[in-house]
Amino acid sequence: MLKWGLVPFWAKDAAIGARMINARAETVAQKPAFRQAFKRRRCVILADGFYEWHAEDGRKTPYFISLKTDRPFAMAGLWESWDKTDQPPLETCAIITTTASKSIGKLHDRMPVILDAPTATDWIQAERDPDALIAMLKSYDDEDIQAWPVNRTVNNPANQGPTLIERAD
């Protein structure tokens, strides 16, 4: 079970993971925290949607973003194993972000990298040319994405359940 928040293998303290939730596609191959995972430990994180917050009238309105097919999809990720304690290794992951597609860009300037099924398979192959990997990290086709506002109860991560993704206006 991967925990979100990538803890680099060299970290002295697992707390660094809290700041390693996302990795930018533009720099993931260079950054010390991610580049080794980029070479050897790529993964996909499956979801049926994600949230972005849109600043409007001094408030941040959360939006639920998903595929028009309502099917789950793969997000490009990296994982690490951190083995600096007596405990079993801590396995963690990060989600790669890229420039928002045109429609999502109205809400927020970044979005997770969504991979279609064949590309997801490519992404997790052991040996890949770094340039080919980077080329996979594009924003997803706007035509296939839908978004709608949801209730602000989603702002508290303790809140769970299907009502969080119901449309609210």
Add this chain to the structure above:
DNA sequence: CCAGACGTTGTT
């Protein structure tokens, strides 16, 4: 040379 950072804009 050593000290300090190592990342992104998010909720796991």
Add this chain to the structure above:
DNA sequence: GTCTGG
């Protein structure tokens, strides 16, 4: 572990 900044 490796790079950057001082």
Add this chain to the structure above:
DNA sequence: CCAGACGTTGTT
């Protein structure tokens, strides 16, 4: 990102 704390052992 938002929610919640924010501090010390105390008297303007």
Add this chain to the structure above:
DNA sequence: GTCTGG
């Protein structure tokens, strides 16, 4: 107002 924790 700003920082920390989740």
